[in-house]
Amino acid sequence: MSIADNLAQVRANLAAAGRAAGRDPASVALVAVSKTWPASDVAEAAEAGQRVFGENKVQELLAKAPEAPAGLEWHLIGHLQSNKVRKVLPACALIHSVDSVDLARQISRVAGELGRLVRVLLQVNVASDEAKFGFPVAVVRREFAALAALPNLEIRGFMTVPPYDEDVERTRPHFAALRHLRDELEREHGHALPELSMGMSHDFRVAIEEGATMVRVGSSIFGRRG
Numbered sequence: 001m002s003i004a005d006n007l008a009q010v011r012a013n014l015a016a017a018g019r020a021a022g023r024d025p026a027s028v029a030l031v032a033v034s035k036t037w038p039a040s041d042v043a044e045a046a047e048a049g050q051r052v053f054g055e056n057k058v059q060e061l062l063a064k065a066p067e068a069p070a071g072l073e074w075h076l077i078g079h080l081q082s083n084k085v086r087k088v089l090p091a092c093a094l095i096h097s098v099d100s101v102d103l104a105r106q107i108s109r110v111a112g113e114l115g116r117l118v119r120v121l122l123q124v125n126v127a128s129d130e131a132k133f134g135f136p137v138a139v140v141r142r143e144f145a146a147l148a149a150l151p152n153l154e155i156r157g158f159m160t161v162p163p164y165d166e167d168v169e170r171t172r173p174h175f176a177a178l179r180h181l182r183d184e185l186e187r188e189h190g191h192a193l194p195e196l197s198m199g200m201s202h203d204f205r206v207a208i209e210e211g212a213t214m215v216r217v218g219s220s221i222f223g224r225r226g
């Protein structure tokens, strides 16, 4: 199977999941996660119509994006260290992985210096998994007003990476929890939070059923990582 074939299959599955959930399939964006794969694979996916790509490491994003076709949109989906904010901001359209108040402050500060407004998602550790990055739910509740007040940051919604479970029904409650948290904070703060970035290759169907607006799919498109 070629990357184009895989993409067509993922798009079909995504649309089917959307329809089954009574949602407009166009309301779910596909972020093609190209980590560990070369720019030539990105070019192949772009040739097949894919526009949005996700990387989880700053260095890899910065190295790959200039080698890939122009006109693509790059998202950072992995942990970002404060000292790399300045380098990555010009290269990426959305940061999914803002996971601390300090990092949010640093992004807003640097964005201000660059004269930009930076779109971000807050990563939330809904499953309280010690191995994962993300705001604890209690912290995001407590700090939301302060985060939303940062001048050069536009919080668009939330992202989560639940612990891997072969049984996607055990992952479903984590996706639902993120949606409930979003609904709660949207209501409480009167702040539009339209985006929910959740779901990967093996569990995007249930993520879409639970309201995902962005799914981050790597191995189903590019193949198993070595």
Ligand SMILES: *Cc1c(COP(=O)(O)O)cnc(C)c1O
Pocket (backbone or CB within 6 Å): 033, 035, 056, 077, 078, 161, 199, 200, 201, 202, 216, 217, 218, 219, 220
């Ligand atoms: C690698 C990665 C993905 C994609 O995972 P697949 O199982 O390959 O689809 C999604 N989100 C994040 C944060 C990742 O690091």
